[in-house]
Amino acid sequence: MKFPRRKFLHLAASAVALPAISRLAQAETYPSRPVRIVVGYPPGGVTDIVARLIGPWLSERLGQQFFVENRPGASSNIATAAVVRSPPDGYTFILLSSANSANVTLYDNLNFDLIHDIVPVASIGRDGFVMVVDPSFPTKTVPEFIAYAKTKPGKLNMATSGAGSGSDLYGQLFKVMAAIDLVAVHYRGVANGLQDLLAGRVEVMFLPVATAIGHIQAGRLRPLGVTTTSRRDVLPDVPAIGDFVPGYEATNWEGLGAPVNTSPEIIAIVNSQVNAALADTAFKARLADLGGEPFPSSPADFGKFIAEDTEKWGKVIRAAGIKAD
Structure with missing residues (x-):
């Protein structure tokens, strides 16, 4: 299927364009309780490790615990669906990865729409x-x-x-x-x-x-x-x-997403703190241990990247006739 790139980019950009009087008030006290980062894989994998790296950083800087909740299954689709159904209040995030962009083409009957239901918050790393x-x-x-x-x-x-x-x-x-x-x-x-x-x-x-x-x-x-x-x-x-193979590149990536309609002010707060982590020498060293590198971006730029990545792997999947197990 043709990936609706314009809609995704519009969604990412709209995070800074909504009326926000009540949301500003919410952001001023954010976070006031623990925040969960949902990971679609069991503990121990790269995606889980990245979540457990960024969680303590956000906890220390924002004064509330950011804890990891593992909900494995269906190449992270179970976790993504759970986040889509969560209130857009800034207290639930999904640890997105390159699998999410591939899933758009791999699965024909997803019970959520990544483009409409998840808003990009902050990219973290590429490995x-x-x-x-x-x-x-x-x-x-x-x-x-x-x-x-x-x-x-x-x-x-x-x-x-x-x-x-x-x-x-x-x-x-x-x-x-x-x-x-x-x-x-x-x-x-x-x-x-x-x-x-x-x-x-x-x-x-x-x-x-x-x-x-x-x-x-x-x-x-x-x-x-x-x-x-x-x-x-x-x-x-x-x-x-x-x-040796000119033009070949295949990069795994990780980043945070949130339910659509999450406050743009809250998204900006989390994005700023993630980017601060990516500039930290010790944090960068931990990513390097995983074979990765920092991947800072704005929410809009992260959305653009996801759109391009989804389009790239969609072509590969269709050309090879790959179907999800």
């Missing part, structure tokens, strides 16, 4: 994946892998953490742009695919840097390239895939 193979695999660089794959069309298996997951989409984009034929093998979650990669039952996988780094450092996986446009601080010797 990359890394293309990895078993150390015994006969290639050590991206160009070598591409050349080898061209001699074995349809015979190399690419593990993913599920149809439409980041590992799947980033691999599908690589396949198309490198003009090679890899067979996507979908697993239920990262752990199962990683297990088969380590055992040599599949040949390649695109993994979050934070997930792969320990195995790379221990010599259990060989990194070929990162999906971001530049090298990651935690993997300084691993080049960007785009250095």
